[in-house]
Amino acid sequence: MPEAYIYDYIRTPRGKGKANGALHEVTPVQLATQTLQAIKNRTPQAAESIEDVILGCVVPVGEQGGNIARIAALNADYPQTVPGIQLNRYCGSGLEAINFAAAKVISGMVDMAIGGGVESMSRIPMGSDGGAWAIDPLIAFKTGFVPQGISADLLATKYGFTRSQCDEYAAESHRRANNAWREGYFSNSVVAVNDSLGIPLLSKDETIRPETSAETLRQLSPSFAKMGEKAGFDRIALQKYPELEKLNHVHHAGNSSGIVDGAAAVLLGNRELGAQLGLKPRARIVSTATIGSEPTIMLDGPADSARRALKKAGMTASDIGLWELNEAFSSVVLAFMEELAISHDSINVNGGAIAMGHPLGATGAMILGTLIDEMERRDITHGLVSLCEAAGMATSTIIERI
């Protein structure tokens, strides 16, 4: 069977996901378009050979609706022969898009494809797509629906993580992201987003606050305490976890992932076609795993998905030199580190979504790219990237540097 190789990776900088964010004036189709164009600019010889563009997008309604992948590919002046498809694996969509592209390559269905994602959270707010999970009484009852912030606090309570542990983790994310930008670790992969005049709007992630410390974060009020108590979500959580007396609400805007706009794209293909086109492979997809887990705590799936990916690869956690786990909330990463005995020194070494933001559909592709860049810089062979996902899922991918 063919192997899936990663040839290139591009992302936008992430703009604050609010009306005053730098990318708010840019449509999501334009965000996706500019990353696809950047790939095409760097590897123009590949465009004709691309047999699918798979983009994650978590709120595919309004201008993100329909099939944004095909529309962006057309808008990016890809040949009309290049089809597109949008998928939704909640927060893991961007990585799942790559895994699906890899699966197509490995199966021989295609020789070359793009996986990636896009989300303009400032223009299409989270939740705009509705869905049965939270509001259909039968479904909410069946699944024990709680909002994700409650799940994050539940996770922290279950593992006994304190507010200050979560705050310290968050402050470190900002410190590392700031350091990575200062040292230029992202410069090969981040392409500025231009406005309609071609003038750069944003060239660097907008939400990093180098001055952030555990002390400054201590001032913030918990975001989910009131909702948990007043709306009854805490009591719903305790029905699944009756061993807990009450929830410890530790998360707030400062130790949760940021709401941002952004897009990313990764070029994958088999070895033969890459060689024909004169492309240099950067990494190989070793294994992937998406798992389901208990939907109320929702966010503790990454450890199991990582274990499954390791098992499929015949590897153990100690074989992995570098880890990326989406910083959805501090407790998600702290729990993952505890479960797999990972040192903080080898995970999210250039910061993550707490500092730079989490453009839902794109993040998976972004942190896969971050992992490749850093594996190259540190000369590390194996890396694992993982994301927790809504409704109790998680996706992991193991890559090997070539």
Added chain:
Amino acid sequence: MIDYFHYAVDNDGICTLTIDQPDSSVNVMDQNFIDSFKVNLERAFADSAVKGIILTSAKTSFVAGADLKSMEERLNKPQDPKELFDKCWGFSSLLRKMETSGKPMVAALNGPALGGGFEISLACHHRIAINSPQVLVGLPEVGVGLLPGAGGTQRMMRLIGVANALPLLLQGRQLRAEKAFEKGLIHELCNADELITRSKAWLNGTPDTEQPWDRKGFRIPGGNSLMQPEIAQLFMGTAANLQSTTFYNMPAPAAITSCLYEGIQLPIDKALQVECKYFVQLNIDPVSSNMVRTAFINKSKADNLIHRPKGIEKKLHKKIGVLGAGLMGAGIAFSAAKAGIDVILIDHDQEAADKGKEYSANRLQKDIDRGRSTPEKKEQLLSRIHSTTDYQLLGETSLVVEAVFEDRDVKAEVFAKAEAAMPEDAVLATNTSALPITGLAETTSNPGNMVGLHFFSPVERMPLVEVIKGQQTSDQTLAHALDFVAQLRKTPILVNDSRGFFTTRFIGAFINEGVAMVAEGINPALIENAARHLGYPVGPLSISDEVGLDLAYKAAVQSQADLGDDYKEGASLPVITRLVTEHQRYGRKNGKGFYAYNADGSKALWSDLAEIWPRLSDDQQPSEAEVQSRMLFSQLADAARCIADNVLTSPVDGDIGGCFGVGFPFYLGGPFSAIDTKGIAQVVTECDRLASTYDAERFAIPQLLRDMAANGQTFYGRNPVTLG
């Protein structure tokens, strides 16, 4: 078929259909009602002389609701979903025909129209009601685990919108005509003598022959798309609230919400079918059967004094005495005065007696502050309570309730003083919650006059009175005591004398099991959550703290002294004893019990519990289901023993007592309904398992239950066990 309707057509072609159930003071919705309603409607639809129809009632109420007798029969029959759907849909589609026949219909509401009666009204094109506080409308079905299955959820939502309809349906609220008019559920209010003329006037004008939802372009007020954020939020909030308060134990509120969630997206005809299917689901669910049986059938039996000895003339109590003006005595005095009875409220000094009366004054003032009473009513009620130290004032009383300390000597002393002044045939009742009546009666000169009347706190709010018959209690005493309970508009259960009667030992079994688990190293949070999730209002450790650990300890010491060699120590006692004697933890009263109570009103389980009773490791902790099984089945086994030992003479008393007195989960219908629902054989098997795993006595099952299992008998239903 018996025809419940009068059919009359006037010269203007207006047909008046008057509901008038023969030989009955009210109209109830039984099969005759439905069948004759259909026949009369079809006649009016077919009658070319009829151009409009008025539906009204000859009784003081419009329709009183479902018929208890046919409901009880239905409970005892297994239901086939398809058959039941066809039957229910028959009625729902009849109402749909009413609103689509092309002839305008007016509901002329001269009295309460609740449940099915209001559903019929909602299917009329126009609703006129007499503006009187007696005219109540609403859909209270949720209270017995059902939903309005003949269009009630759909028409209410389409009339007033999701946001307004949801709370009315989920709380089963009954609205006065005026309030219903404000909300848009009634079109016109009128005086009593104008009801028919106003109805005719509407029909003689230019009446609608179409419901709003049958008009083109109809939109539900407040929005009808789930993509509207406020509608989505409403459903999310409601689903969350229901999950967090009903713990998945109550299917009706969820089904009602689903009817709205699904119905909002459907045309009325499909929506009615969806609603009808949810209605059938709820009917088949044992929860509704248990709630209907306990809330309606058994409660009405108890309220009608099924245990009252025959042949004794009804006693109307005009003046009673209350001995002891503490919390219970004051509450009893207040409740009696509220029922129009004069009360002699006695305590050992005037100040204490006055303080007891003050309780009523404070309660009434609160009612005035909330606009529920007036200063005149307050004065009138207070004038009925005479606080004193003088036992001689008991001379004209027909009943005296003792509510002093749980101390035999103190009780004996006040009994003697009271008896000296009371008329010879007056009832002497004791409000003891645990001391056997027979023993107390022996200290009196006329033991036949003594009966137990166990009230619950707060007396004015708790609907139950446990009536305890001592060995020597006379039939007349019992009858007069039951008459008193009925006068207070409370619900009595009858219990034969034994330690802890029924309710005290029954709740005790639950608390004992919960507390015993602490000593075994089971996570206290798990114990408390397991109880709440099963549907108990509070966990066993919280109740213990509320009651007072010191009181529980003293009661155990007392019964040990009373019983001597017969005393059996409860499994919880070592835990309580250690907390009280070694750690001075008395419960909420001193801010220290199983919980630590903070100044801000919050509480948290006391962290040192694990120091005293080392916690089992996480993988040794039992499942929540196992913890629940222990608490529930310790109660079920105890209730079964009560009935086998003749402490209870009927499952009705146990079910009413458990649910209305001591917080047994209402959705289970009480211990005997729960045993029936779970299956006698299954209960025997589970109790035997628990007995062999934990404790042979607490889970001991009487032979009666094994025999019932062998004979295929149940407490209720088609093959009921014969007791006594």
